[in-house]
Amino acid sequence: MARQMREIIWRTIRAISTSVLFTRLAKGVMTVFVVMTLTFFIIRLMPSNPIEIYINQLVSQYGMSFQEAKNMAASLFSIDMDAPLYVQYFSYLGNLFRGDLGKSFLSQGTPVSSMIAQFLPWTLFSVGVSLLISFSLGIFLGMTMAYRRGGILDNSLSTFASFVSSIPNYLVGILFLVFLGVRWKIVPIMAMRGSTSPGIQPGFTITFVKDVFFHATMPILTYVTTAIGGWMLTMKNSTVSALGEDYVTVAKARGLRERTITVSYVGRNAILPLFTSLAISIGFIIGGSPLIESIFVYKGIGWVLWSSISTRDYPVMQGVFLVITISVVMANILADLLYSKLDPRIKAGQG
Amino acid sequence: MQATATKTAPILSTRDLWLEYSNRRGTVKAVRGITIDLYRGESLALIGESGSGKTTLGLSLIRLLPGSGRVRSGSILYEPDGRTQDILSMSEEAMRRFRWQEIAMVFQSALNAFNPVLRIWDQIYDTVKAHDGMSKQEARKRGLELLKMLQLDPERVIRSYPHELSGGMRQRVLIAVSLLLNPKILILDEPTTALDILTQRNIIDLLRKIKTELDLSMVFISHDLSLAAELADRVATMYAGSVVEIGPVNDMFYRPRHPYTVGLIKAVPTVTGDYRELFSIPGSPPDLVDLPSGCKFHERCDRATKRCHEEEPELVPVGDGHYVRCFSAT
Secondary structure (H helix, E strand, O other): OHHHHHHHHHHHHHHHHHHHHHHHHHHHHHHHHHHHHHHHHHHHHHHHOOOHHHHHHHHHOOOOOOHHHHHHHHOOOOOOOOHHHHHHHHHHHHHHOOOOEEOOOOOOOEEEEHHHHHHHHHHHHHHHHHHHHHHHHHHHHHEEEEOOOOHHHHHHHHHHHHHHHHHOOHHHHHHHHHHHHHHOOOOOOOOOOOOOOOOOOOOHHHHHHHHHHHEEEEEEHHHHHHHHHHHHHHHHHHHHHHOHHHHHHHHOOOOOOOOHHHHHHHHHHHHHHHHHHHHHHHHHHOOOOOOOOOHHHOOOOHHHHHHHOOOOHHHHHHHHHHHHHHHHHHHHHHHHHHEEEOOOOOOOOOO | OOOOOOOOEEEEEEEEEEEEEEEEOOOOOEEEEEEEEEEEEEEEEEEEEOOOOOOHHHHHOOOOOOOOOOEEEEEEEEEEOOOHHHHHHHHHHHHHHHHHHOOOEEEHHHHHHHOOOOOOHHHHHHHHOOOOOOOHHHHHOOOOOOOHHHHOHHHHHHHHHHHHHHHHHHHHHHHHHHOOOOOOOOEEEEEOOOOOOHHHHHHHHHHHHHHHOOOOOOEEEOHHHHHHHHHEEEEEEEOOOOEEEEEHHHHHHOOOOOOHHHHHHHHHHHHHHHHHOOOOOOOOOOOOOOOOOOOHHHHHHHOHHHHOOOOOOOOEEOOOOOOOOOOOOO
């Protein structure tokens, strides 16, 4: 009886440990751990440190003497910067296992986790909406281009797509800011700062939703403009090659309706290769774009990352990087599992 | 060419059909003035080298010429039951319904003939849905029946994705699917070319079975003469976009008259036949953009005379239903 039990337990363990999901998750955990360790040491290798930067700020902003500033900084920071790096690392690791991401150096005593919880939703919202718009619009335009390849529409859209996809998004952001906001004054750039207007009540009210979209307009516009070109071009190529497949000709010979062929023969197969990049983009949603969020002063996680880098707020930087890593790894696992569902030729775990 | 050994009325005929493609170098004259009849219940084989216009002719019968292909002149008439329809003047929607319902085509590349992300059943049902008239249950029953007829394990195959089937199985599934709507005409474009020799044998046997069991007219497009010899009632040799010889299968193989047909037959190795040196036709098929003068075959012909350089011969009768386009054959 006991032997049988043991055998059953062993078999279950073996089944779990060889299952695709388990191996993928194990690999994922390893990746997160390695990246976390690397970031821990790399950010501490960056020149300068939070205290020095703070002292310099005090000196330049308030005209304090160096000594005064140093005393003030010391009283504010309860960090032991002199402890050996490995000691700091293991204490960080220990806290992490208890789910404690540490506290910000500069926003005295604010836990990193609550900062992430406060700023992350705004990034998820703005980048998520942009991804949705640019992906679906890009797919649609890409297919249209492929169906009309060689025509005026295709040529002009291709030119547009390769132009916008070759400019870095922060440049586009700066151009929008300068021309739409400052020169031509088409958009009230100052009123759009922040993620909501001050004093507005959060909730599912029209005023609130409108306000949220109002503040996210410029980042969304920038993301969509720069991301759509890539989706368009990839989808166009992928559709063109799907159109040349024999099964499309055979489908025509079988007398299928044009719509059926476009959707389930051409579109369905053309979109498959785009899923990997979509999943990777979803992973990077969390990272947002520090530069775009800083340009438009949109207070999301990217903005937090950007300001924590400039003040060397180690725990915040690390917390944000950790969240980004986890989300990218998760998105990849998801993509892998999803892909095997979408394409019967691929078995999960082969990718 | 109207009078042939077959007594029944034609079900499909082309009348002086000219088909061409445009490419960077100019106009490719793929099919040049073909007039040919397919009789009810007969099987006709079109043989010839690659680039002789066989496949282009086949595709034009269901108006599926690729990309830059177009009909320059001529007509294709479909006469299933007394009334005549001109395929080239049908509307797009009528054409869509016509395909597979009246003329089905089995393609050369069966390996890629099915959408890789849909199960065989989905693709069977797709086809049926596009042509109303059969319920889902009926479609399933018919699908299983046909798969069984093609010696496949119907319940397993119908649930499979294309990649789960071997090349030979996929070809058989495609043949089964082609019979789904009981078409009157089946066009088979190189049905055995991509397969190994044993699978080829198996497909030929199945096609013979289909030929005897079902009331079908068939067009075989092939460069495989043994396929033509086994399955066709009549054989037409195509060269540079036109028919150079047509006749009943026995006449064609035992008494070929055109030097090109003679060459094609001599070029086939025999396993059991006498030992002889394998023959090959010298030279290569002519450039379809810039065709030679006179008889298009004269450059490769050992019987060519001065007349062959200057004048293109007409298709003339040399026997009962046997016609040839050659000066020296008459």
